[in-house]
Amino acid sequence: MAAKVKPIPKGFHTVTPYLIVEGAKKTISFMEQALGAQHDHEPTLRPDGTVMHATLRIGDSMVMISDASEHAKAMPVMLYLYVPDVDAAYQRALKAGATSVMEPADQFYGDRSGGVKDAAGNSWFFGTHIEDVSPAELKKRAEEAFKKQKAA
Secondary structure, X not given: OOOOOXXXXXXOOOXXXXXXXXXXXXXXXXXXXXXXXXXXXXXXXXXXXXXXXXXXXEOOEEEEEEEOOOOOOOEOOEXXXXXXXXXXXXXXXXXXXXXXXXXXXXOOOOEEEEEEEOOOXXXXXXXXXXXXXXXXXXXXXXXXXHHHHHHO
């Protein structure tokens, strides 16, 4: 009798992002350079050399990726990554070929965050938590932020 396996594989969490992109090898290279992503194993390639499936670890999280196909069309996503130094992560991403979406800045919700877009059109936002904000204070700050946006 075969040993019982866990319903969630070791190293994974309940939710796992799966990126479907045009040019997976380029996106994987970006993830390695900018985010320190590491392969669990070599990617599985299709006969034409495109990526059928790859799994990468970023920090304590897994991300799956593949090239688009007739069954799975490319669709950009936005991912939010907590990092120790948002400014350094943002700069690494720019050096790896990303374009700026938002320069890092302190946000009303208690994070310092900034974002970039990779060549496949995915947005990667980086955050460093700098302050715990109570629900009541968060509501107050959000209302103030929306008033400032409306006035601008």
